[in-house]
Amino acid sequence: MKKVKRTLGMMALAATTVLTVSCKDVNKNEPAAPMSNEMHQESIDDKDDMAMNDNQDAKAEAILNDYFNLKDALVGDDNDKAKQLGATLASTLGSFDASSYSDSEQQELKDIMEDAIEHAEHISESDMAHQREHFKILSKDVTDMVAITGTEMKIYEQFCPMYNNNEGGAWLSMNEEIRNPYFGDKMLKCGKVQREIN
Amino acid sequence: MVENQVPATIKNRLQVSCYDCHSNNTDYPWYSKIQPAAWFLEDHIQEGKDELNFNEWATYSDRRKNSKLRSIISQIEEDKMPLDSYTLIHKDAILSDEYKRMIIDYMTALKDSLE
Numbered sequence: 001m002k003k004v005k006r007t008l009g010m011m012a013l014a015a016t017t018v019l020t021v022s023c024k025d026v027n028k029n030e031p032a033a034p035m036s037n038e039m040h041q042e043s044i045d046d047k048d049d050m051a052m053n054d055n056q057d058a059k060a061e062a063i064l065n066d067y068f069n070l071k072d073a074l075v076g077d078d079n080d081k082a083k084q085l086g087a088t089l090a091s092t093l094g095s096f097d098a099s100s101y102s103d104s105e106q107q108e109l110k111d112i113m114e115d116a117i118e119h120a121e122h123i124s125e126s127d128m129a130h131q132r133e134h135f136k137i138l139s140k141d142v143t144d145m146v147a148i149t150g151t152e153m154k155i156y157e158q159f160c161p162m163y164n165n166n167e168g169g170a171w172l173s174m175n176e177e178i179r180n181p182y183f184g185d186k187m188l189k190c191g192k193v194q195r196e197i198n
Numbered sequence: 199m200v201e202n203q204v205p206a207t208i209k210n211r212l213q214v215s216c217y218d219c220h221s222n223n224t225d226y227p228w229y230s231k232i233q234p235a236a237w238f239l240e241d242h243i244q245e246g247k248d249e250l251n252f253n254e255w256a257t258y259s260d261r262r263k264n265s266k267l268r269s270i271i272s273q274i275e276e277d278k279m280p281l282d283s284y285t286l287i288h289k290d291a292i293l294s295d296e297y298k299r300m301i302i303d304y305m306t307a308l309k310d311s312l313e
Contacts, residue, residue, distance in 0.1 A: 111259035
C-alpha cells in the first residue's frame with residue numbers, strides 16, 4: 001500500500017513537472033505570436049492616419065481630426081464615445097513629432113502636448129461635466145498648437161459666453177455652423193464664430 | 199509652489215489637508231502597517247501624486263501649472279477634495295468654508311498671474 005502511494009506520488013510529481021515544462025514552453029513561444037498580431041492590428045486601425053502622413057509620427061492634422069471627433073461626441077452628449085475618443089486623442093498626442101520645429105517651438109509644443117495628454121486622459125475616464133471642463137483647456141492647447149504648426153484645414157474658432165457660469169468657453173470646428181460641445185442638446189446653437197483660421 | 203512665496207497660513211493649510219497624498223512628505227498613519235490597508239493606501243497615494251505633486255511644482259510648465267490650479271480650484275469648490283475617505287479619519291484635514299475661500303482666492307490670483 002505504501003508503495004502504491006509512493007508510486008502515485010511520483011506520478012503526480014512527474015505530471016506536475018511535465019505540466020510546468022509545457023507551460024513554460026507555451027510561455028516561451030507566446031510573446032512572438034501575439035505581439036506580431038497586435039502590431040498588425042494597430043497598423044490596420046491606424047490606416048486612416050497613416051494614409052494622411054508620410055511617416056508614423058502624428059502630424060497636427062491627425063491630432064485635429066481626433067480632436068474634432070471628440071468634440072462631436074460632446075456635442076452629441078455621448079459620454080462613452082467621448083471617453084473612447086479621449087483615449088484615442090491621448091495616444092495621437094503622445095506620438096507627435098516636433099523634431100522639425102525650432103528649439104523654442106519644440107519646447108512650447110512639448111509643454112502643449114504634456115498638458116493636452118493629461119486632459120485627454122482625464123476625458124477618457126470622466127463623467128460628462130468633467131469631460132467638458134477638460135475639453136475647454138484642451139481646446140486652448142490645440143489652438144496654441146495650430147498657432148505653431150499651422151494647418152491646411154479651414155478651421156473656425158467658436159465661443160459660447162455662457163459656459164461654466166458665464167465664464168465662457170471656446171472650441172475649434174471645421175464647420176461654420178454652431179454646434180455647442182459644452183451644452184450639447186441643452187443649448188446646441190449657443191455661440192458664435194470668433195475667428196477663422198485659414 | 200514654494201518659489202511662489204505661498205503665505206504661511208495657506209501653506210500650513212495645504213500641508214494638513216493635501217500633502218499626505220500630493221507631496222513626497224506623506225505622514226503615514228498607523229494602519230499603513232497593516233495589510234490590506236497598506237496596499238490600498240500606497241495605491242491611493244501614488245495616484246494622488248501622479249495627479250498633483252507639490253514637490254514637483256517647480257518642474258511644471260506655466261501651462262501645466264495653469265491646468266493644475268484650475269483643477270485644484272474646481273475640486274475644492276465642488277467639495278471633491280480632500281476625499282471623504284481621507285477626512286473620515288483625518289478630521290483636521292476638513293476645509294472650513296473660510297479656508298476654502300482663502301485657498302480658492304489665492305489659487306485664482308496665482309492662475310491669473312500665469313495667464
